[in-house]
Amino acid sequence: MKAVRFEEYGDVGVLRIEDVPAPEPGPGEVVVRVVTAGTNPGEASIRSGAGKDRFPARFPEGQGSDLAGVLSAVGEGVTGLAVGQPVVGLSDGRNAQAEYALLPADRVVPKPESLDWAAAATLYVAGTTALVMIDVTHPQSGETVAISGAAGGVGAFVTQLAIQTGARVLAVAGEANHERLRAWGAEPIAYGDGLEQRLRDVAPDGIQAFLDTYGGGYVELALRLGVPKDRVETITDFAAAGRLGTVAKGMAALGDPVAGVTELAHLVADGVIEVPIKGRFPLDQVQEAYRAVESRSGLGKIVLDVSAP
Numbered sequence: 001m002k003a004v005r006f007e008e009y010g011d012v013g014v015l016r017i018e019d020v021p022a023p024e025p026g027p028g029e030v031v032v033r034v035v036t037a038g039t040n041p042g043e044a045s046i047r048s049g050a051g052k053d054r055f056p057a058r059f060p061e062g063q064g065s066d067l068a069g070v071l072s073a074v075g076e077g078v079t080g081l082a083v084g085q086p087v088v089g090l091s092d093g094r095n096a097q098a099e100y101a102l103l104p105a106d107r108v109v110p111k112p113e114s115l116d117w118a119a120a121a122t123l124y125v126a127g128t129t130a131l132v133m134i135d136v137t138h139p140q141s142g143e144t145v146a147i148s149g150a151a152g153g154v155g156a157f158v159t160q161l162a163i164q165t166g167a168r169v170l171a172v173a174g175e176a177n178h179e180r181l182r183a184w185g186a187e188p189i190a191y192g193d194g195l196e197q198r199l200r201d202v203a204p205d206g207i208q209a210f211l212d213t214y215g216g217g218y219v220e221l222a223l224r225l226g227v228p229k230d231r232v233e234t235i236t237d238f239a240a241a242g243r244l245g246t247v248a249k250g251m252a253a254l255g256d257p258v259a260g261v262t263e264l265a266h267l268v269a270d271g272v273i274e275v276p277i278k279g280r281f282p283l284d285q286v287q288e289a290y291r292a293v294e295s296r297s298g299l300g301k302i303v304l305d306v307s308a309p
C-alpha cells in the first residue's frame with residue numbers, strides 16, 4: 001500500500017509516498033481502508049523536528065492521527081464491528097495518512113451516514129482539543145468570551161461549541177473569515193494593531209474567559225484584559241502559560257476521546273456544527289497539503305483524499 005513516510009527531520013520536502021506492506025489485524029485490532037485523512041499543525045512540528053523533545057520521530061516515521069474510511073479487516077475477538085462498515089478512526093500511531101491503517105478496535109467510531117467524509121477526518125485532533133478548551137474555560141450564558149484563531153482548524157470547533165453554551169463569543173480572526181464567524185453567531189474582531197482597544201470597546205464590562213489557539217501574546221493580552229488566570233486557556237503558548245500560571249491543556253486532557261469524537265460526529269452530521277474545509281489534496285500531494293497547513297491562515301481544515309468512499 002501507499003503511505004506517507006519521512007526518514008529525517010526537515011521541511012515538507014522530506015515527506016514521501018512509499019510502498020509499504022499493508023497491515024494485517026491481530027487480536028483486538030481492525031484495518032481501515034482510508035478514504036480521508038486529516039492534517040494538523042502538530043504533525044508539521046513532529047516532522048520538522050521543532051517538537052522533538054516532546055514528540056520525537058522514530059524513523060522511518062509515518063504521519064497522521066485523523067482518518068475516516070471503511071473497515072477492510074477485523075481481527076480475532078473483535079465484536080460489534082464488521083467489514084464494510086464506515087468508521088472514523090482515532091490513531092495514536094502516526095499512521096493515518098496511508099491507504100490502510102491498523103487501529104485497536106476500540107479506536108474506531110461508527111461514521112453517521114450524513115457525516116461528510118472530509119469532516120470525519122477532522123474530529124479527533126482538532127475536535128477533541130476544542131472540547132477540552134470548552135471544558136477548561138466553561139463559558140456560560142450571560143458571559144463574554146474571546147477566542148483567538150477563531151476560524152482555524154481548532155478555532156472553528158471552539159467558536160461554534162462556545163456559541164452552543166449561550167455565551168457571547170468575540171472571535172478574533174482575519175477579516176476574510178468574518179462573514180462565516182458572524183453566520184455562526186459570533187462577533188468577529190480583526191487581529192493586529194489596536195486589538196486590545198477593540199476588545200475593551202466591545203466588552204466594557206470585561207471578558208470572562210479567553211481561549212487561545214494561536215499563541216504569540218494572547219495569554220498576556222487576556223491577563224491585561226482582566227480575565228482570571230484559571231479561565232485563560234492556550235493550546236499552543238506553553239511557555240506563557242508556565243510563566244504566568246494560566247492553563248495549557250491540550251487534547252490529551254480529554255478523558256474519553258472516543259466519546260468525544262462520537263459526540264462531535266453527531267453534532268456535525270446533524271448540522272449543529274459546521275466543519276469548513278479550506279483545502280483537499282490527494283495523498284500524493286501531501287507536501288502541498290502541509291505547505292498550506294503551515295501557512296497558519298484561513299478557515300477550517302485541510303484534508304487528504306486517499307481513496308474513493
Ligand SMILES: NC(=O)c1ccc[n+]([C@@H]2O[C@H](COP(=O)([O-])OP(=O)(O)OC[C@H]3O[C@@H](n4cnc5c(N)ncnc54)[C@H](OP(=O)(O)O)[C@@H]3O)[C@@H](O)[C@H]2O)c1
Binds near residue numbers: 174
Ligand atoms: N495542545 C494540543 O493538544 C493541540 C491540539 C491541536 C492543535 N494544537 C495547536 O494549536 C494551534 C492551532 O491549531 P489549528 O489546527 O487550529 O491551526 P490553524 O488551522 O492553522 O489555525 C490558525 C488560525 O489562526 C489564524 N491567525 C493567523 N494569524 C493570527 C493572529 N495574529 N491572531 C489570531 N489568529 C490568527 C488563522 O487564520 P486567519 O488569519 O485567516 O484568521 C487560522 O485560522 C497550532 O499551534 C497547533 O499545533 C495544539
